[in-house]
Amino acid sequence: MPPRIVEVRQNILKANDLRARRLREAFAHAGVYVVSLVSSPGSGKTTLLCATLRQLRGRYRVAALVGDLATDHDAARLRESGAPVCQITTGTVCHLDAEMVERAVATWDRTPLDFLFIENVGNLVCPAGYDLGEDLRAVLLSVTEGEDKPQKYPAIFHSADLAIITKVDLAAAAEYDEALARRCLEEVRPDLEILRVSAKSGAGVDGWLRRLEAGLLRKRGGVPDPMRTV
Amino acid sequence: MPPRIVEVRQNILKANDLRARRLREAFAHAGVYVVSLVSSPGSGKTTLLCATLRQLRGRYRVAALVGDLATDHDAARLRESGAPVCQITTGTVCHLDAEMVERAVATWDRTPLDFLFIENVGNLVCPAGYDLGEDLRAVLLSVTEGEDKPQKYPAIFHSADLAIITKVDLAAAAEYDEALARRCLEEVRPDLEILRVSAKSGAGVDGWLRRLEAGLLRKRGGVPDPMRTV
Numbered sequence: 001m002p003p004r005i006v007e008v009r010q011n012i013l014k015a016n017d018l019r020a021r022r023l024r025e026a027f028a029h030a031g032v033y034v035v036s037l038v039s040s041p042g043s044g045k046t047t048l049l050c051a052t053l054r055q056l057r058g059r060y061r062v063a064a065l066v067g068d069l070a071t072d073h074d075a076a077r078l079r080e081s082g083a084p085v086c087q088i089t090t091g092t093v094c095h096l097d098a099e100m101v102e103r104a105v106a107t108w109d110r111t112p113l114d115f116l117f118i119e120n121v122g123n124l125v126c127p128a129g130y131d132l133g134e135d136l137r138a139v140l141l142s143v144t145e146g147e148d149k150p151q152k153y154p155a156i157f158h159s160a161d162l163a164i165i166t167k168v169d170l171a172a173a174a175e176y177d178e179a180l181a182r183r184c185l186e187e188v189r190p191d192l193e194i195l196r197v198s199a200k201s202g203a204g205v206d207g208w209l210r211r212l213e214a215g216l217l218r219k220r221g222g223v224p225d226p227m228r229t230v
Numbered sequence: 231m232p233p234r235i236v237e238v239r240q241n242i243l244k245a246n247d248l249r250a251r252r253l254r255e256a257f258a259h260a261g262v263y264v265v266s267l268v269s270s271p272g273s274g275k276t277t278l279l280c281a282t283l284r285q286l287r288g289r290y291r292v293a294a295l296v297g298d299l300a301t302d303h304d305a306a307r308l309r310e311s312g313a314p315v316c317q318i319t320t321g322t323v324c325h326l327d328a329e330m331v332e333r334a335v336a337t338w339d340r341t342p343l344d345f346l347f348i349e350n351v352g353n354l355v356c357p358a359g360y361d362l363g364e365d366l367r368a369v370l371l372s373v374t375e376g377e378d379k380p381q382k383y384p385a386i387f388h389s390a391d392l393a394i395i396t397k398v399d400l401a402a403a404a405e406y407d408e409a410l411a412r413r414c415l416e417e418v419r420p421d422l423e424i425l426r427v428s429a430k431s432g433a434g435v436d437g438w439l440r441r442l443e444a445g446l447l448r449k450r451g452g453v454p455d456p457m458r459t460v
Contacts, residue, residue, distance in 0.1 A: 005238050012235060040271045041354045041383060042375025069355065071381045092385060094324065094355040122382070123355050124271045125299065125324040144374035144400065145272025151301045152352070153271060155322060170374065173403040 012097075016130055019098035023105075023133030032113040033216040036132050038156060039140035040149075041122030044166040046074045047199040048140065048208070049119055053081035055209055060114040060216075065104050067096040067121045074119065084108070095127040096120050114216060128155035136215055142167040143176035150188040157185070162193045164208065169198040242327075243359055249328035253335075253363030262343040263446040266362050268386060269370035270379075271352030274396040276304045277429040278370070278438070279349055283311035285439055290344040290446075295334050297326040297351045304349065314338070325357040326350050344446060358385035366445055372397040373406035380418040387415070392423045394438065399428040 027034050037045045049064060056062045066074045067088045075087035086104045088096060101118060118134060120127045139160035141149050144167060150157045157163070163185055171178065185192055195211065197204035257264050267275045279294060286292045293314045296304045305317035316334045318326060331348060348364060350357045369390035371379050374397060380387045387393070393415055401408065408426075415422055425441065427434035 005235070005242060008235050008238050040352070041379055042270060042372070068382050070384050071378070073378055073381065092355075092359075094353075121355065122270070123324075123353060125322075125351065125353055126356065129322075142272070142374065144372065144397065144404075145270075148301070148303055149271055151303065152298050154300050167374065170400065170403055173400055174374075 013129055016098050019102060020131035020133040023098055023102055026105075027116070027133055027135070028219075030112065031220055032116050033136075033212070033219050034116045034118065034132075034134040035136045035138065035212065035215070036118040036120060036134040037138050037140060038120045038124070038127045038160070039122060039142075039166075040124045040145060043122070043140045043142040043145065044199055045119050045122070045140055046077055048164070048166060048197060048205075049117055050077055050081055051199045051202070051205055052117065052209065052212070053078060053083040055205070056115060056212070057081060057083055061112060062115045062117070063108075063111075063113050064117040064119065065096075065101060066119040067100070069093075069121060078119075084111070090121060094121060094123050094125075095130050096132060097130045098132055101132050115212065124149065124153040124156050128153075128159045135219060136161050136212075138162045138164050140164045140166050141181075143171045143178075143181075144174045147177055147181040148184050150184045154188050157188050157192070160189070160192070162195065162211070163189075165194065165196045167198060167200070168196050168203060169201045246328050246360055249332060250361035250363045253328055253332055254365075256335075257346070257363055257365070258449075260342065261450055262346050263366075263442070263449050264346045264348065264362075264364040265366045265368065265442065265445070266348040266350060266364040267368050267370060268350045268354070268357045268390070269352060269372075269396075270354045270375060273352070273370045273372045273375065274429055275349050275352070275370055276307055278394070278396060278427060278435075279347055280307055280311055281429045281432070281435055282347065282439065282442070283308060283313040285435070286345060286442070287311060287313055291342060292345045292347070293338075293341075293343050294347040294349065295326075295331060296349040297330070299323075299351060308349075314341070320351055324351060324353050324355075325360050326362060327360045328362055331362050345442065354379065354383040354386050358383075358389045365449060366391050366442075368392045368394050370394045370396050371411075373401045373408075373411075374404045377407055377411040378414050380414045384418050387418050387422070390419070390422070392425065392441070393419075395424065395426045397428060397430070398426050398433060399431045 063084045072087040078085040297318045302317040308315040367390045
C-alpha cells in the first residue's frame with residue numbers, strides 16, 4: 001500500500017479506536033450486550049440474525065443495525081422479526097466503523113435494550129481493523145466456502161471472539177471436511193470458540209442463543225466476556 | 231469516508247488507471263488475452279481456474295497470477311495444472327492493483343502467452359475500482375451465496391464483463407432461485423453475459439472455454455472484446 005494511504009489509514013484506525021472505546025463505555029453503562037457479525041457476502045449473517053431476533057424477542061429487548069453498500073434488503077428481512085432495525089448504507093465503503101454505529105445509535109429512540117446486534121458489510125478483509133465497541137465479534141464461515149478461509153484471511157479471525165460454521169445442512173452436498181476446517185481454525189486462532197449452526201434447519205441455534213444469554217448475564221454481573229480480545 | 235482518505239484514494243485510482251492502460255498496451259502488443267476473476271471468498275475462483283488451466287494447457291500457452299492476503303494455497307493448487315503460476319501476497323491489502331500485476335509480470339520469464347489469468351483477492355467490494363489491464367473481467371457468484379448479491383454489491387457487477395454462476399451442482403440443495411438471480415443481475419447490469427458452471431461436475435466448463443477462445447480470436451483479429459466496458 002502506498003505510504004501516504006498507510007499513514008492516513010493508521011490515523012483513521014486510531015480515531016476509530018477512541019470512538020469505539022466511548023461506545024463500549026456507553027453500552028456498558030446501558031447494560032446492553034453488543035454482538036457483531038462479520039463474514040463473506042452470502043455466508044448467512046442475515047438468516048442467522050433473523051432467527052436470533054425472532055427467538056430472543058419474546059424474552060429480551062433486542063435491536064439490530066445492519067450495514068450494506070446498497071439496498072435495505074437485509075433491514076427489511078430483519079424487521080420481519082418485529083425488532084427495531086436500522087440500516088446503515090455505506091455507499092462504496094467496505095466496512096462499518098465506530099462513527100457509523102455511534103450515529104445510528106444516537107438517532108435511534110432511547111428504548112433500553114438487552115441485546116444489540118450489528119451486522120457488518122459482507123467482507124472478510126476490511127472489517128477486521130475496525131472495533132465497533134462490541135462485546136462479542138462472531139465471524140461466520142459457511143460450509144460451502146472451503147475449509148482454509150482462516151489461513152487466507154487471518155486478520156478477521158484474529159479479531160473475532162467466536163467462529164460460527166453456518167449452513168451445516170449443506171455439509172454433505174458440499175463435501176465439507178469439518179476436521180480439516182477445525183484444524184485450519186486451530187492453526188490461526190488456537191482455542192477459538194466454535195459453534196455450528198443451520199439457520200435453515202434450526203440445528204445449533206439453541207446453543208448460539210444460550211451463548212448470547214450467558215454473555216449478557218456475565219456483562220450484567222460485571223464480569224467481562226472471557227473471550228473478548230479486541 | 232473521511233475527506234482526506236477519499237482524496238488520497240482518488241489519486242491512487244488515477245495512478246492505477248494510468249498503469250493499467252500501460253499494462254493493457256503491453257498485453258495487446260504481446261497478443262495475450264488477459265482474464266481476471268473476482269468474487270467473494272469461497273465462490274470457486276480457484277477451482278474453476280484449475281479446470282481452465284488444465285483444459286487449455288494442451289492447446290494454448292497459459293499462465294496465472296493469484297492474489298491472497300496470506301498463504302500460497304491457491305498458487306499451489308493452480309500449479310498442479312502444470313501451468314506457470316505466480317502468487318501475489320498482499321498482506322493486509324484487500325485487492326490487487328495494476329502495480330502488483332506489473333511487478334509480477336516483469337519478474338516473470340518472457341515466455342510468450344496466449345492466456346494470462348489473474349485471480350483477485352476474495353472480496354466483492356474493493357477490487358471493483360482497480361483496473362488491472364485485463365480484456366475480460368468475470369465476476370463469480372455461487373448458488374449458495376443468495377440471489378441478491380448484484381443489488382448489494384453493485385460496483386463490482388458494474389465493472390464486470392461477464393457473470394459466472396458457480397457451484398450449480400449445489401443449486402437444488404441450496405434452494406437457489408435462478409430466475410430471481412437473473413432478474414437481480416438484469417436489474418443492476420442489463421444484458422450482462424451470464425454463464426453457469428460447476429467446476430466439480432464439469433457442467434458448463436466447455437461453454438466457458440469457448441468464450442475464452444472466442445475472446446482470444448477477437449483480440450488477435452484486432453477486434454476488441456465487445457463486452458469490455460472498463
